Amino acid sequence: MADIQSRVEAALERCLPSADHAPRRLHAAMRYAVLGGGKRVRPLLAFAAGAAAGAAPERLDAAACAVELIHAYSLVHDDMPCMDDDVLRRGKPTVHVEFDEATALLVGDGLQALAFEALGAQRLADEPAAQVEMLRTLAVASGTRGMAGGQAIDLAAVGQPMTLPELELMHIMKTGALIRASVTLGARCGHLGAGELARLDHYAKCVGLAFQVVDDVLDAEASTATLGKTAGKDAAQNKPTYVSLLGVARARELAQELRRDAHKALADFGAHATRLGDLADFIVTREF
Amino acid sequence: MADIQSRVEAALERCLPSADHAPRRLHAAMRYAVLGGGKRVRPLLAFAAGAAAGAAPERLDAAACAVELIHAYSLVHDDMPCMDDDVLRRGKPTVHVEFDEATALLVGDGLQALAFEALGAQRLADEPAAQVEMLRTLAVASGTRGMAGGQAIDLAAVGQPMTLPELELMHIMKTGALIRASVTLGARCGHLGAGELARLDHYAKCVGLAFQVVDDVLDAEASTATLGKTAGKDAAQNKPTYVSLLGVARARELAQELRRDAHKALADFGAHATRLGDLADFIVTREF
Numbered sequence: 001m002a003d004i005q006s007r008v009e010a011a012l013e014r015c016l017p018s019a020d021h022a023p024r025r026l027h028a029a030m031r032y033a034v035l036g037g038g039k040r041v042r043p044l045l046a047f048a049a050g051a052a053a054g055a056a057p058e059r060l061d062a063a064a065c066a067v068e069l070i071h072a073y074s075l076v077h078d079d080m081p082c083m084d085d086d087v088l089r090r091g092k093p094t095v096h097v098e099f100d101e102a103t104a105l106l107v108g109d110g111l112q113a114l115a116f117e118a119l120g121a122q123r124l125a126d127e128p129a130a131q132v133e134m135l136r137t138l139a140v141a142s143g144t145r146g147m148a149g150g151q152a153i154d155l156a157a158v159g160q161p162m163t164l165p166e167l168e169l170m171h172i173m174k175t176g177a178l179i180r181a182s183v184t185l186g187a188r189c190g191h192l193g194a195g196e197l198a199r200l201d202h203y204a205k206c207v208g209l210a211f212q213v214v215d216d217v218l219d220a221e222a223s224t225a226t227l228g229k230t231a232g233k234d235a236a237q238n239k240p241t242y243v244s245l246l247g248v249a250r251a252r253e254l255a256q257e258l259r260r261d262a263h264k265a266l267a268d269f270g271a272h273a274t275r276l277g278d279l280a281d282f283i284v285t286r287e288f
Numbered sequence: 289m290a291d292i293q294s295r296v297e298a299a300l301e302r303c304l305p306s307a308d309h310a311p312r313r314l315h316a317a318m319r320y321a322v323l324g325g326g327k328r329v330r331p332l333l334a335f336a337a338g339a340a341a342g343a344a345p346e347r348l349d350a351a352a353c354a355v356e357l358i359h360a361y362s363l364v365h366d367d368m369p370c371m372d373d374d375v376l377r378r379g380k381p382t383v384h385v386e387f388d389e390a391t392a393l394l395v396g397d398g399l400q401a402l403a404f405e406a407l408g409a410q411r412l413a414d415e416p417a418a419q420v421e422m423l424r425t426l427a428v429a430s431g432t433r434g435m436a437g438g439q440a441i442d443l444a445a446v447g448q449p450m451t452l453p454e455l456e457l458m459h460i461m462k463t464g465a466l467i468r469a470s471v472t473l474g475a476r477c478g479h480l481g482a483g484e485l486a487r488l489d490h491y492a493k494c495v496g497l498a499f500q501v502v503d504d505v506l507d508a509e510a511s512t513a514t515l516g517k518t519a520g521k522d523a524a525q526n527k528p529t530y531v532s533l534l535g536v537a538r539a540r541e542l543a544q545e546l547r548r549d550a551h552k553a554l555a556d557f558g559a560h561a562t563r564l565g566d567l568a569d570f571i572v573t574r575e576f
Binding site: 017021022023025026027030073074077080082083100101102103104105106108109110112113114116117119120121123127128129131132133135136138139140142143144145146148149151152153155156169 | 311313361365393408421432441444
């Protein structure tokens with residue numbers, strides 16, 4: 001896992017414009033937002049799905065960068081004063097604090113464009129038509145029926161009562177869509193049939209939901225120092241979470257159930273899916 | 289031209305998610321930002337380039353929507369308080385005034401994703417590999433070496449002295465890159481060779497620059513009511529413009545020179561390029 005994380009770090013480093021190129025301050029801020037932090041869960045999922053699909057690592061670099069750039073842009077915009085108004089991310093001041101709000105806005109905008117550029121810069125699929133479909137998949141996962149839409153529902157939910165199905169829909173959009181896209185894009189860099197792609201997609205749905213359940217548990221239990229971002233924020237903002245709806249014990253159980261479902265979806269892949277299985281375990285048992 | 293404008297309006301209407309679909313307020317705000325306003329210069333350029341390239345109108349709908357959605361997202365973000373802080377756009381309150389800042393941020397983010405989705409949703413080029421290249425072209429034109437980068441340079445320039453070459457570079461990035469992409473994407477929906485594409489690209493460079501020169505003249509001379517946005521803003525913000533650097537008379541001359549160059553680039557296309565020629569004229573002689 002550490003090998004892939006280093007590989008992804010190097011790929012992101014190459015993908016991001018140099019801070020020597022104009023506009024320098026913007027490029028410096030983009031590098032600040034993306035490099036040297038983060039668990040790289042989405043790139044790890046893309047690489048693990050790629051391993052299950054027999055994909056070339058050079059292709060997976062591009063897919064991994066694309067999903068991580070989308071994730072990084074969403075964090076920069078979510079932290080802005082008009083959204084979550086947060087000052088700490090990955091143990092560092094957030095982009096609008098370290099630079100300024102206008103720069104943070106443009107950093108997010110620029111990172112989103114760069115994600116699509118990364119996914120279109122080289123041949124990634126055996127058939128070019130499949131690559132067009134990959135670009136479309138990333139767009140849908142990032143847009144208002146995916147991540148951006150989930151964020152809008154999340155904002156509207158502050159201080160509002162929410163049922164478990166409503167909470168689930170929000171997370172499926174806000175976090176789940178990009179996690180699914182990470183697995184799909186990694187897998188499509190390789191050579192799988194529709195049935196195998198569908199099983200990996202089911203794996204991704206379970207892992208995406210588990211990720212959020214564990215996030216809620218950690219937010220409720222961990223300290224700011226361990227998380228590298230402001231802890232206890234959900235309760236302070238009176239936001240519905242899996243913990244507020246289910247309690248910590250049931251939320252932990254749910255995460256374990258989702259982990260088991262994720263492993264079941266991998267049954268037919270044998271040793272090729274070892275890394276995907278390990279990631280499901282990591283996502284559920286992580287403590288940060 | 290009015291026919292194409294209606295056609296584009298209908299295509300945008302279909303492309304944007306319905307305000308009946310969750311998140312409703314976000315989708316309503318996206319429709320507010322895009323529909324029922326704007327000259328649709330970029331879609332008109334895409335359609336006119338497509339006519340010169342023998343492209344099917346169904347393909348051009350997608351290309352036209354993509355470039356207009358990018359343009360619309362940039363207006364929403366540029367108007368936000370941390371950027372230009374403007375309250376009026378296309379004769380209506382800006383999105384963050386009519387809705388709120390968080391919604392405006394997500395509207396822009398969602399519109400950018402939707403642009404790439406529109407460009408990837410159907411077959412647009414004879415070869416799928418050419419369509420991947422089209423998606424990449426739009427990403428580069430929108431990103432920090434294009435539109436978003438130009439905006440960063442523009443922000444940094446407020447109250448700063450700027451030479452004519454610096455001003456030109458800023459506009460080539462901020463406005464020119466997307467205008468070039470509009471022509472390129474429209475042309476690539478059809479069937480042209482590399483030489484013809486290069487000539488259309490030269491046309492697009494001239495028109496892009498002319499567009500900005502005329503914008504500066506109009507901002508200096510027109511009233512807010514005619515423009516549908518706040519007039520005289522550049523001078524009030526002490527921003528360098530073609531008018532502040534060259535004076536109105538020389539700026540008008542420059543626009544005419546660029547118009548002539550644009551027409552020269554179309555010489556070999558004959559009657560197929562009539563609409564491109566008309567658009568160059570329209571862009572230079574417009575009064576709003």
